[in-house]
Every structure is written in structure tokens, then in C-alpha cells.
Amino acid sequence: MSNEPLVIFTPSGKRGNFPVGTPILTAARQLGVDLDSVCGGRGICSKCQITPGVGEFSKHGVTVAPDALSEWNKVEQRYKDKRGLIDGRRLGCQATVQGDVVVDVPPESQVHKQVVRKGAEARDIVMNPTVKLYYIDVLEPDMHDPSGDLERLRDALKDQWGLENVHADLHILQEMQPILRKGGWKVTVAVHLGDEENAPRIMHIWPGYYEETVYGLAVDLGSTTIAAHLCDLQTGDVVASSGIMNPQIRFGEDLMSRVSYSMMNAGGAQEMTDAVREGMNALFVQIAIEAGIDKALIVDAVFVCNPVMHHLLLGIDPFELGQAPFALATSNAMRLRADDLDLSIHPSARVYLLPCIAGHVGADAAAVALAEAPDKSEELVLVVDVGTNAEILLGNTEKVLACSSPTGPAFEGAQISSGQRAAPGAIERVEIDPVTKEPRFRVIGSEIWSDEDGFDEAIATTGITGICGSGIIEMVAEMRLAGIVDAPGLIGAPEQTGTTRCFQDGRTYSYLVWDGSAEGGPKITVTNRDIREIQMAKAALYSGARLLMDKFDVDQVDRVVLAGAFGAHISPLHAMVLGMIPDAKLDAVTSAGNAAGTGARIALLNREARGEIEATVRRIHKIETAIEPRFQEHFVNASAIPNSVDPFPILNSLVDLPQATFNTGSRDANSEGRRKRRRG
């Protein structure tokens, strides 16, 4: 046994003997304990705060005396007077070992601290950003041994921080000399730690110790909205979140209309590129104002987006994405300078774009894969990012498959007669009494159901304006459960359904949800055409998932994750009644919220995650639904509600699906009927 005092770190449990007088920070470094420091042990940055324990630690077999650490010193006192220090805390660079001691490293003192992720199913975010701050002492120039100021600064980074082969952006060279002298040859530098394409680079330099922080952006660039999180790159905290409409909407609501705009108009792609970059810059100004920071402190940014947005952001004409074989210009991750994209943040800021999986499965799907990590799941997990185009991942630790399926805009309330975007006044929850066939519902902006007291007052300002995407899913599922719609998707006649809410509406029947016409409001109905739209959308989604299940040779999945803002609002039971997702236990169906945005945040805060998702994406096997022979078959089967072939045993154990069928052969509401009539 060593005569030197024993130092035990918690929570890591790492331990070792050190000579009396060793600073705790030094001991931590030698043991590989994750204890932060920006100033390198000079008592300036306070990042190395630790909490020494005193007394009996039977678990560790040591007793810690009150004087196990050196006395509180004047550096610590000065720091405490100036900035404050939590009681019981010491600075690890100042407190030295005097006897056996147990030292706790609180989470905020860890470099690789975990960022709290609300309701995280899959992975935590461990801080390991691409840009870090280092405080260094630079040697003064010496005529006897001439060398450049930058070279001595590089030497300091190597000697004091172990950073090798660090280069400098040109603007650093242009501003460095006066800053070095102003700081008395002590400076703080922000270093981009490099990647497979680029050596590490100094991005910013401050005289002396820089007390503030630097920021990064995680941007989810969607066809409709652009959402950004501004993150502190030292703590990982989201300091502001903001969003704007994608200014490209004026060129077309959906992706294909934008691709065709670029085909039909010379310079159209460039116009859209300019628009999205301008929008992005406006968003960055807005988010910096919201956070009260200088946007020049934003040194890193990660973007996730679908392939068309990816190409337009990069200034690549998306022409090829509009036609088979849907060739991406590049599918790999992109590492760029922000000024390559005309983004006005820090002049040296870097931009990282996640890789695309295929021509229809973009960096947003890769971000979902990063956030939900199907490749790390022992269970077979289906991840569905529901949108105009659904991205579908199915996998486990063995392999991951991906495809996309063109669900169309019905799930967003578009092309539905009473459909609308999710906004106050939209019906979002529905129940239909299976006996009376009467509906009750809730609208966005109120928690009161339509048959409860106070409903009229609650909706006085918003009115009842339509049905949103998640509302239409519940609506159709409830209609099916109540026997108003049959399995093939026909709405029954009043005599078949026993309710006058079903009414003849042209050649088919519609269901009256709400008649606001007396008050000058809309009459909200569900038409048989609406049912058809939902059937098409959900069949596209299900058949994509089913195709991946075929490739896995399974009929069931262990878990279903619904990603996307919309996914958060879908009721698992109703989705299953609709046959939108495969049969699964209800508690195995969860929502991941904006998983693409989370993936962007992970890639922003953890540089290793970038290499990881790139490797994962290379391993993901892509299935092009358009050329898979079974896709059409699955699609036809999935047009029924829930499905004409797949049995859905778990669903059937939960609900009774009425067996009635409303097709009497006299109407042409489905194609079979039409065909029969034409032949006759």
C-alpha cells in the first residue's frame, strides 16, 4: 500500500494515490476523471468545481478528515467574492490533497456532462461539442529564436491542452497580434476541433480569460417551417428556440411543386436558394435577439432537412430529385463554412449537414435515426416520421431498413373537405357513441369536450373551424368503430347506420360532425371522398412499413415510434384502428416529438455523434417503394380499414370492429363497384 493519500472520485469511482500537495484537478486528469477546465488550472474559470466529502465512507473503505484538502485559499476566496460559489464547493485546481479524500464531481463540472433530454426514449446527449474554448499562456517573441506569434500560440495549445496540428482561419491571423499583446500574452481561443476533411482551426481569439460562452444552432429546415434551437456550447442548454415559415412557400406549398418551379423557371432554383438563405438569416437574427446574444457568437450550426431542401439550401438544382432514379447530388454529410451558404453568423462558423439516406429519405430521416437510434435497439422498432412524405425506419441492432412513402398532405388536413392546419378552432379529438352515433369532440385551444358545460364559452373566440390532421385520424377511426364507415371505407346510408347524421351527398354519403351554419359558422362534415384521401395516405404509410417488415420477415414489430410534431398528437389506438401503423401493444406505441430537431441538437452538441450517424446511414439499407413489386399489393390491402389481409390480433383484442359492409352493388363508391357497372 502506498503511503501517499488516496483520492477517490465520485461518481466515476476512479481512485489513485497522490503526493501531498497535488491539486485535485491534476489528480483528476491523471486518472482520466472527467473534470472540466477552460483556464487550465489557473483559478480563473471555476469550471473545475468539486465537492469534497468528510467523514466515514464505508463503501470506499476510507475516512476523510476535515483537513483532507488544503485550506481555502485566496484565489478561491477572490473567485467566491466576485462570482459566488455554492457552499461546500472548492476549485479543483486550488484545493490540494493533504490526506485520503473522496471528491464528488458535480454534473456541471464534467466536460462530457449529459444534457437533460425531455422524455428521451433512446439516447442521452453527452456534451462533446465541435468548438471548445481554451485559455492559454503564449510565449513572447524572442529574437534569438524567431517564430511567428501563431506558432507560439499553437505550441501553447499543444503543451497546455494536448491539441496538435491546430491551424488558424485567416481572419485570426489578421486580428491576433494586437489581441495577444492586449491580453499580456494570455488569451482565450475558440477551437474547431476538426473533422475528416479539415484540421483543427482557431475560430476566435479573445484577450485574457473570456468569461462568456459560444453558441451553436440546431436547425430543422422543413418544407413549411424552419425551426432552430440556439444552444450554449459549454452547457448544452437550449437558450432560445424560434421558428419561421419557410419563405420558399411562395414558390409552392409542397416539395414537388418547388421542384417543378425550378424546372419551369430559369433561375428558379437560385431564387429558392436565395429565399431560404435569407429566411435563415432572418431567423438567426430573431433567435439571437430572443436570447439576447450577439449572433457573431454563433460558431457552429447543424442542419437537418429533406433532400429537396438540402439541395436548395446548398444551391444545387433539385431537378434530378423530381424524376427517377431520384439521384442526389451528394448523399454524404456536408462540412461547410457558414459563408459558403451566405449565412451571417460568426465569420468562421462551420455548418454541418447530416447525410441523406436516399433521394426521398433525407438528412431529416438521418436525424431521426440519430435521435431514436433504432440501430441500438434490441427490440425491433418501427420509427415513422409522419408528414407529407413519411420517412419510415425499421430496425434493431442487427440491421436498419429505411424507405419513404408519399402519404400526401391529407394528414396535415389538406385535401380534406373540412380539413385545416392544426390551429385554434380545429377539431383535434373525437369520440363517437357506438350506439347513438353522436360525436363529441374537443377543439384546439380548449380542454372542454363539446358535450360538456362551458364548451360554448370556451370556443367563443375561436369558433369551430374545421378538423386538423390528428383530428381527422381520430374521426375516421371513430366512424369505423361506431359502424358509420365499413372496412372498405364506405360511409353507410342512414338506414344502414341508424343515424340521420349520415346523409346523401351526391353519389355517396357524408357524416355531419357539426352544423355551425345557424351561427354563421361552417358545417363540418366528413365526406366519403375524405375517407378515400385518408385511406390513400394511411395505406401509403402502412404499406411502406409492411414492406420493411417483409424484408425483416416479421409480421409484428416490438415498438412503434411516431416522430414529427404531428406524431405527438396521434392517438395510438385510433392510428391502429385506421390501420395506419402495424398491430402493436398500445403502450409500445410512443411519440418522439420533433425527433429530427433532436437529432440536429445531438449532432450539434456531440461531435462523435456525427461520425456515428454517418456510419449508421451507410449501413442503413434503403428500399425504394416505387420499384418493390409487393408495395402495390400491400397498398391495396392497406386501403381497407384497418386492412383486408393483415389480422391485427392485438387491436381486435382491444376493440370490436363492426363487420357490416355498406356496398350493396348499387353504388359506385369503390372501384370494384365502378368496374362492375361499366362491364354491365
Add this chain to the structure above:
Amino acid sequence: MSNEPLVIFTPSGKRGNFPVGTPILTAARQLGVDLDSVCGGRGICSKCQITPGVGEFSKHGVTVAPDALSEWNKVEQRYKDKRGLIDGRRLGCQATVQGDVVVDVPPESQVHKQVVRKGAEARDIVMNPTVKLYYIDVLEPDMHDPSGDLERLRDALKDQWGLENVHADLHILQEMQPILRKGGWKVTVAVHLGDEENAPRIMHIWPGYYEETVYGLAVDLGSTTIAAHLCDLQTGDVVASSGIMNPQIRFGEDLMSRVSYSMMNAGGAQEMTDAVREGMNALFVQIAIEAGIDKALIVDAVFVCNPVMHHLLLGIDPFELGQAPFALATSNAMRLRADDLDLSIHPSARVYLLPCIAGHVGADAAAVALAEAPDKSEELVLVVDVGTNAEILLGNTEKVLACSSPTGPAFEGAQISSGQRAAPGAIERVEIDPVTKEPRFRVIGSEIWSDEDGFDEAIATTGITGICGSGIIEMVAEMRLAGIVDAPGLIGAPEQTGTTRCFQDGRTYSYLVWDGSAEGGPKITVTNRDIREIQMAKAALYSGARLLMDKFDVDQVDRVVLAGAFGAHISPLHAMVLGMIPDAKLDAVTSAGNAAGTGARIALLNREARGEIEATVRRIHKIETAIEPRFQEHFVNASAIPNSVDPFPILNSLVDLPQATFNTGSRDANSEGRRKRRRG
């Protein structure tokens, strides 16, 4: 012994047995024979031309039958019809082995061919440029295995050329997709092969096989002039050379006046940066016009310059270079994008700046070291780059020392009463008869001496306007040899020298070289003040060299190389009489011409030379003359002509240096005299 035919390549002597039918290009590649190809053996580029031998090759022990290679094929015939092929040449990718054969690879078919370097003393230039062209077949996109077009292009570079980890500049992504399709998935790409900071990158893409070439610039950015060579990056040929005055001259003639301009004027450094960059762009336009090429085909550029120009080009305020300790912002080599420096050549063009050796010894000195390679010399070689500031290198394979010495502008004809720049009409060669003390001379623009018939006619247009830098050196040396100037530097009186060409001129004497006043021309004289200026300049040069010799502990060097355009015109004997360079055998003193420019060209054409000179510069030991105690002593000794202490034995074996001294104590032409009089 193998039954397979034997293939012997000359001049390499590499040999091996190959199956009948093996293309010669394939055999060459397998043996590591340096045989060029851009198209990868598709019979398009004709770079792989070879000359097969026929008959008895006793040296190699083989007899080559007339049918040792396959018959002339239609690909070769088509190529010959279209582009022409030298008789006896074959295309190495088309001709296949049929029997034992001796194949000569002509120099122009070698990738690493040597570039002919006029009068090269040190190293040849072996072609190995940073940007190379590759013709590739790219796989078409496949929906079953989706990947980006760039990724398949990268795969082609890897599979067909062994190039790994190649990235693409953003503009490549923006233009690549239509080019790939236009070329039918066959394209030629220009690849920057990368360096320690950057991964290899595709810089340009052409549809199909690109028949032309790409270019690079070797730029010698001097304080007074900017000179550039435009080189073909495939052949190494200089296709155009051009120069302009440095537009910064309007801010000050010499470096220190420019440094002080930046100190005295806010934004002054930026003005000078803008000026030099604008000048550079003007030069590039000029040189491209001269060569008849599109300047967008210039993909690489190498710059050499002194530290002040280096900083101003980079946009760094040279403030620190104007005062001790003369700290460079950076001394390492710089690898930049041309657009970082606002240079409008190819949008992806790269720029390489050689490393600086010290605050007063710049990238130009590094380029001289690269061209003259003292570190590779067994003999101890002194390399002197004569200019306003002399850069001095002394070394051999053991070590290399460097210093700079402020010679001032006297060697350029400035601050000399009748001095002028080297231009027609300037006296450049002089002889003074030791008996009559009469001068004869030659002026720039004429080969006729002033005492020869036809001289007057020859100079009718130029006149005799002054004395240029090399002329003043010969003049002073001749005056010393003729006994007109004594060792301490005094011009003798008529009675002391025996010639009335010496005349009283204020307190000292001057020597009349030419009186053109009768024809309205100038009276060209050498004043004692002129002698003083030359003494100061040559003493600075010599004492720098002497200091380095001290560090080597030698009194003599084996070789002296005079670099710089001016160095080419200096007569070794006269330089030695002056005591400007150390005593040496006359044939051991050579001129290297514009060695800095040559160094730039080497670094442009051979990428390995970049790493080499960086390593060499790191090993070069820098001596700061200003802080060396013996420098003053050497300087004082070197003020005498040739030297008051150093013996110059070789010189004394060649010439008789008159021993007369003209200081009679009655004049104040030297400080000793002055001091005596003041005391008296």
C-alpha cells in the same frame, strides 16, 4: 525462367514477365514504371506514348522481334489521324505484349518528368503538381442502391485511380449533375491532392475527356516588382512570364516606409493590402492574355515574398515587423483559397505561401533555399540574395544558418549621386586603366565599349544616363584597383592619384567618369559620399555573411551563390575586390538568377517540395544580426575595401591592391580625420 514474354522498360531498367496480350500500360503500372495516363487506358489521352525497340539489345540480353507488340490498332490509327503521333510511337494502353520487348518511355510520357531548368546548379524540378487531371467512368444512379452522384464519382476516383477520401468544393456539387449526364457518365476532374490541412478536393469537372490542360502561377511578390510565371501543370512548361510594378510603391519605396505608412495612417495597411491584391489581379489578367488562356483555368498559385509583403498580402498589419522583436504573425507556410485573398482566378484555386524564416528573412529566402538547396550541398555554400535587404544563407548537409542584413538601396543605384535603375543608358560595366586612370565602360543596351569604334552611334538613342547597381560595384572596385580609392575608402587628390579626373568636390574629391554636358547630357561622377554608401551596403552584406561563418567556425566558404536578378550582373572579381563577399575562388562564385522565383516554381510544380522546404526552414537556424555582439566589429572591419582585418588571400593572388592611403590628416573625409581636426 518464365515462359511469359519479358518486358523491359527504359530508361528505368524495370523488367518483368507478362502474359501475352497484356497492355504495355498495365505492365508499366504493375512494375511501378512512371508512364503517364489521364484517361486510364482508354486510348483517348495519348499520354502513355511509348517507343518500342526492335532488334538485338545485348545490354539487356534480349532480341526483340518485329511482332513483339500487337499490331497497330484502330484506336491508335484514329488517334494518329486526328491528333498526329510521332513515327515509331505507340499508345501504351493499346499495344499489347506478344513477345520479349524493350519499351522506351520518352520523357514527355513520364508523370514525374523533369522540367528543364536553365543553368540549374542545385536541383531539378520533377513534375508532381498539387492539381492533377483524371478521366473517369462514373456508375449511373440505381434506385435499388441509392447513393449520391458525388459518392459514385468518388468511388470511381478510388477504383480507377486509387484516390481516397476525395471531397468536392460546393460549386462542384452545384454544377456536377448536368455535367455527368452531358458526358454520358464519363467526366474529367481536376483534383487538388490535399495537404496537411485539407483532404483532397475536386476543383473542376468537365464532361467527357478534357483535352486541354490546367495552369498554375509562381509569383515572386517583391517590394518593387511583382513577377509571375504561368506554368502548364501537366508539362511544367512556363507558358508566359509577366511582371508589373508593385502598386504599393505609392505608399513608400522601401519596406520600412510602408510599415510606417501603416503606423501613421488608420486603415493604411488595408489600403496597401487592397493595392497589392488589385495589382496581382491585373497581373493575372495580363499573363492570361499573353498566354492566350482563360484565367479561370489557373487552379494553383505559389507566392514568395519578404515578411512585410507576406503580411500585407494576407491582410495582416505589418506593425510588429517594424520594431523589435520583429514578431511575425505566422512563420509557417500558408495554404489558402485564392478567394481568401480576393484573387480572381479559378473559383476553387488554392494558394500556397512558402514559410518565413524570421521577421526579416521571408518566404523569398525560403524559396531561395528551396532552389539552391544549401542543405543538400556537401560543400559549404554561401547564398546571398542581394537586394534592399540582403538575405544570407550559409550551410551544407550538416546545417544551414540564415540572417538578413540591411544593405539599403545603394546596390540598386539609389542614394548614389549618378546612380539609377538598371535601364538602357546606364553604365553597367567599367574598366579603369591602372596607369592612365582613364575609364572605359559599357552601357545597358549596347555591347560596345566606350573607347571602341561605333560607341557614339550605339548609344545615340539611349545616351549615357547614370550608373546602375552592378555598374557602381565595378566602378568602385576598379577605382580601388587603379589606386583612385584607398582601402579606407577615400578618393585621392589629383596629385595623389596622378589624374585630373579626380577633382575637389567640397571637402572631398570626386572622380569624373563621363562628361556629357557638352551634348546636354549629365556629368557622371563618383563622389566620396557614393563610396561611403557602397561601403556601408557591402559591409552590411559581408558582416552578415561573416557572422554566419563565425557560427560555422570557418574563415572561408567553398562556394558563393549570388541570387536575385541583380546578382546575375555582378562580376565576382569586382565583388571580391570590394569585399562584398568572402574570399573565394572565382569559379566558385556563381549567379543563380531569380532563385526566389525558381523556388516558387519548384513549389508549384512539385507538391513534395512544399513539405520539404517547410522541414528545411524549421531546421534553418536564424541569426538576428542586430543582437549579435560581433556584428558591429565585422561591420567596421568590412567598411574597408576589401577589409581591414580579413586577409582575402585568393583575391590577393589574383590582383595587386594598391597600398596607398590618401588620408593626410588635413582633410575630414573620414571620421578619424574629422575627430582629429575637432580636437585640434
